Amino acid sequence: MTPLSRLAGKPWIWSWIAAFVVWFATIMVTGGASTLGLSQAAFTFAAFSIIVGIGQMFVITLGPGNIDLSVPATMTLAGTVALKLMNGDNGMIVPGLLVAVLIGLAVGIGNYALIKALRIPPIIATLSMSFIVQSAAIWTNRGLRIKPPSFLADFTTSSTLGVPNVALVALAISLLAWVLLEKTVYGRWISAIGQSMAAARMAGIPVDGARFVTYLLCAVLASLAGYLLACFSGGAALNMGSEYLLMSIAVVVIGGTAVAGGDSNVPGIWGASLFMFLVVSMLNTYGIGAGVRLIMTGLIIISVIMLAGGRRTGMR
């Protein structure tokens, strides 16, 4: 196979093509004036979707019915509690990060406990968990608006060599996720579980262990994204996670991951996250009103999924 036809066979290529087309269409209107600014903004905002999207992708890989709807609530709780603990003090950055990760672990344990011990389908289990977590966030926050430590605020909003720092964090996490998915035994396990849980069990795979770790991973990545987002936007808000419910699922689907499980890829998450941000900025640049903009966003997403659809079997 030629390199080009191999590339065309990759499920993630469509999200990259879509992102590039939208990016190009946007800078054409402005005559190339805002190229750098638009690209930096895209990478900055996409970084948060990438981090939560990767977590969601691992969960969706586990097969039909597996989904984590507690992502937004986990982001909010981790962001509010960490900011409250750090209280603007640069010396408290590490403890704040640890608390955020601990919250992620606790949510993950809670999610899988509900799924396994009470045999609740994941969609219901994680949704009920998210009510508990969101209520906890309301209880700890009580409308306070605490500024993040100045070092973190600077770090998340600035760039290194022109690349936004949050995008670098997302890149590091993506590389780890890629190795985990493509190169490790664990990656093989979750792909096998996603294709057939019964066959995975009979092949000697520790099915419950692997699923538990996956739900943990998703919740921890969500809490990490919440921590970064709260610092980036200058304070935690109770609705800060809400747009990431749809976003985390949309980037997985547009990125070419099989919704039926077993077949995932990391690069697609990047293409899809950039695309999701760029579509909105493109329509803004064209000066389209809010209502039409939402309709067009929906239509564009649907057409990308249709183009990228037609699931290819085999060859992995």
Added chain:
Amino acid sequence: MAKDLTKAVIEIGGARVSFGAVKALDGVTLAVMPGECIGLVGHNGAGKSTIVNVINGGLTPQEGTVASDGERLDRYSITIARARGVRCVFQELSLSPNLSIVENTRIMHRELGGFGWRGRAAHVIEKSLDQVFPNHGISSSQTVGDLSIAERQMVEIAMAFSDAGIAPRLVILDEPTSSLDASLARQMLDHVRRFVAAGGSVIFISHILHEILETSDRIVVMKDGRVVAERPAAEFDHHSLVEAMGSVAREDALHRSARELAAAPVVIRHQAAGLAFTARQGEIVGLAGLAGHGQTDLLLALHASQSNSWWPRSDSLVTFVAGDRRLNGVFELWSILRNFSIASLGDLSRLSLVGTADEAARGGEWKRRIDIRTPDMDNAILSLSGGNQQKVLFARALATRAPVILMDDPMRGVDVGTKQEVYEIIRQEAAKGRTFIWYSTEMDEVRLCDRVYVFRERVITAELAGDAVTEANIITASFEVAAA
């Protein structure tokens, strides 16, 4: 069935089909006359399933003609085939598991639509079940997913012979007896003869040669996508048939060497209702009895008792070879290599990173050893024929270090030559001290075992060892409750 008896029900002329570089059919001509049963034999990948797909309209050959009742059909399809009374029982069971038998009947027979279809569908399928399998004990309101694999196959066979407006004229049976025990297979073969005597046609595919020899009027032997022999069944015997298929008959392979194992240590035991189950090191233990009488449950219980679903173990005692490969065997999105290596990843990885070079080397070694017919182990698992997929599952289990191998009737759809090779490997591995616990619906395989437990109604009712492992003893024990 008042059609002309001199014109073929279906006539395929010079059909060619290739999948990429693989020639699945290389100029096959086949005419099915009314009132005859054609036995179709050949190795895995010989093109049997492909010709079946051409006949049932599922696959259009790149070259060649399809004719029916003397009329050439240029636009042949599944719908046209069904309208002409062509029915098919697939090797891969094809009923919807989430629907009841009645609902599946409605899907198969469009003619049943309209008010009161449930009643009509129930009548159609129950009548057919009663005809093919008297005293079957299956209720047509049961969900297909709740049936055992044997019962599902029975329903599928009855479905093909059922008449809901368009009478079946040509029924294609692709490995229909692979999940049925001897008595059910007998009932089905008797029905095939009755159907043929009444003027119907049957294409019968099976690896169980005596079934082919006694049921068919004419036998067609395929090899590498071509018909290599086509003669009346009376002119074949077991030996000449195997020879025509191109594998050397090794009769001696069926003889079990008597081995003294009473002193070997017990490696695994299980106590449920009935006799206790034990297996010793190096022993081949057979699980026999009528299909679906609890043999698979014992295998699953043994597997569950030895595996941990929370923490990986590198020294697992047991490994499993699936018989129902679509349910608990094959990972359909993966390549052959990944399907093969999944159970031995612990040995192939360091610091939990998979060593792809080791993996490929180990895969290549087993491809040669068990003759998996593929140009490249990186091809998709579903590109293999059913029998070759089964070989991959065998290789998966044998490549682990597990000392006990559980086999859930794994030879379904595997051809004669491959079976002999696998028996030989099993014998070698057993001599090295591995234990095989082998559920089989084929008497020839059960007779290879050192010791056999016979099941009846989900309980072990008899234990036969050494020279007592005979067909007569097993059948007796399968039908009579042992004196407790």
